[in-house]
Amino acid sequence: VLNKTIAVLPGDGIGPEVCREAVRVLEAVGEKFGHHFTFETHLMGACAIDATGEPLPTETLEACFEADAILLGAIGDPKYDNNPAAKVRPEQGLLKLRKSLGLFANVRPVTAYDVLLPHSPLKNDRIAGADMLFFRELTGGIYFGEKGRDENTAFDNCTYSRYEIARIAHLAFQAAQNRRKKLTLVDKANVLETSRLWREVVQEISLEYADVAVDYLFVDNAAMQLILNPRQFDVVLTENMFGDILSDEASVIAGSLGMLPSASVGERVALFEPIHGSYPQAKGKNIANPIAAILSAAMMLEHFELYQEAELMKQAVQEALDKKILTPDLAASGVAYGTEQVGTFIAYCVLDGAVDVALPHK
Numbered sequence: 001v002l003n004k005t006i007a008v009l010p011g012d013g014i015g016p017e018v019c020r021e022a023v024r025v026l027e028a029v030g031e032k033f034g035h036h037f038t039f040e041t042h043l044m045g046a047c048a049i050d051a052t053g054e055p056l057p058t059e060t061l062e063a064c065f066e067a068d069a070i071l072l073g074a075i076g077d078p079k080y081d082n083n084p085a086a087k088v089r090p091e092q093g094l095l096k097l098r099k100s101l102g103l104f105a106n107v108r109p110v111t112a113y114d115v116l117l118p119h120s121p122l123k124n125d126r127i128a129g130a131d132m133l134f135f136r137e138l139t140g141g142i143y144f145g146e147k148g149r150d151e152n153t154a155f156d157n158c159t160y161s162r163y164e165i166a167r168i169a170h171l172a173f174q175a176a177q178n179r180r181k182k183l184t185l186v187d188k189a190n191v192l193e194t195s196r197l198w199r200e201v202v203q204e205i206s207l208e209y210a211d212v213a214v215d216y217l218f219v220d221n222a223a224m225q226l227i228l229n230p231r232q233f234d235v236v237l238t239e240n241m242f243g244d245i246l247s248d249e250a251s252v253i254a255g256s257l258g259m260l261p262s263a264s265v266g267e268r269v270a271l272f273e274p275i276h277g278s279y280p281q282a283k284g285k286n287i288a289n290p291i292a293a294i295l296s297a298a299m300m301l302e303h304f305e306l307y308q309e310a311e312l313m314k315q316a317v318q319e320a321l322d323k324k325i326l327t328p329d330l331a332a333s334g335v336a337y338g339t340e341q342v343g344t345f346i347a348y349c350v351l352d353g354a355v356d357v358a359l360p361h362k
């Protein structure tokens with residue numbers, strides 16, 4: 001029996017709705033296994049700017065440092081996206097949180113679920129069986145380099161140190177050892193000095209992991225290979241921005257961006273968040289897919305070493321997919337369920353194993 005305090009940062013747009021369902025499912029896990037999860041909600045993102053003027057209030061950051069884990073919904077608002085001159089932006093909150101907590105590795109699994117194959121616009125025989133794990137560097141590179149602009153020019157500096165590359169490379173190699181023993185480094189070493197350092201460091205480190213086969217791909221080629229032949233990938237290691245871009249692309253393999261969870265780990269408390277954004281058009285409409293948030297919560301349980309609990313949660317998600325309890329992003333022909341119904345169904349499955357509740361359609 002465990003006691004865990006979880007800082008919940010629902011954020012903006014659909015963030016609160018998907019977080020609510022992830023919390024519902026975690027509560028079901030707690031009830032089933034006798035764990036005590038305490039949830040503490042805090043402001044981050046555009047909602048925090050509205051309330052306090054800052055995207056990451058000190059109070060939120062302090063609560064995150066104290067928590068056993070962090071669950072995050074999504075942040076972002078069109079009023080900032082469409083205003084390039086805005087000085088304070090919701091994304092600054094997320095970046096500062098990642099940096100302050102030293103969350104240098106963002107782990108993003110991508111799976112082609114059999115039952116969702118027809119939902120992918122990609123040819124099913126290309127993507128069936130695809131199963132990969134991205135290791136995206138999260139606290140360095142162009143996101144965090146010196147920036148500047150004047151009237152006519154702007155720059156974003158991209159810097160990486162040996163240390164920053166080595167620490168995530170070790171995690172990625174260790175993950176590969178526990179999977180199909182293949183690691184692909186994605187870079188742009190034919191052009192970028194930082195990429196040449198990545199390649200050098202990864203080549204050196206690979207000697208310590210002789211059982212892992214290493215492959216090197218340029219990012220432009222990787223973007224193509226990802227949809228041409230996704231089964232070739234096992235662990236994909238890459239820098240911050242390439243990982244951001246390629247993981248959104250890879251979500252097409254899973255059938256929906258609303259399916260992809262992530263874990264950000266590093267020096268202290270870990271953070272769990274869906275890879276999707278705040279989807280402002282869907283806010284409050286009960287149509288957002290909560291599965292990415294729920295699977296992020298399952299990754300949190302794995303982080304707590306609650307493997308049985310995490311497995312049950314993943315089975316419950318599979319049950320929802322099998323029974324076609326799906327939000328509109330995945331529902332084929334008109335019959336869609338709401339965010340809350342999908343979450344409730346998954347929570348029931350966690351509590352009772354398989355359930356035969358006939359939920360009303362949305």
Ligand code: IPM
Nearest residue numbers: 075076091094095244275277
């Ligand atoms: C992500 C998001 C963020 C990123 C944004 C919201 C800053 O796109 O987590 O993938 O670029 O890292």
Ligand code: MN
Nearest residue numbers: 244245248275
């Ligand atoms: Mn992204």
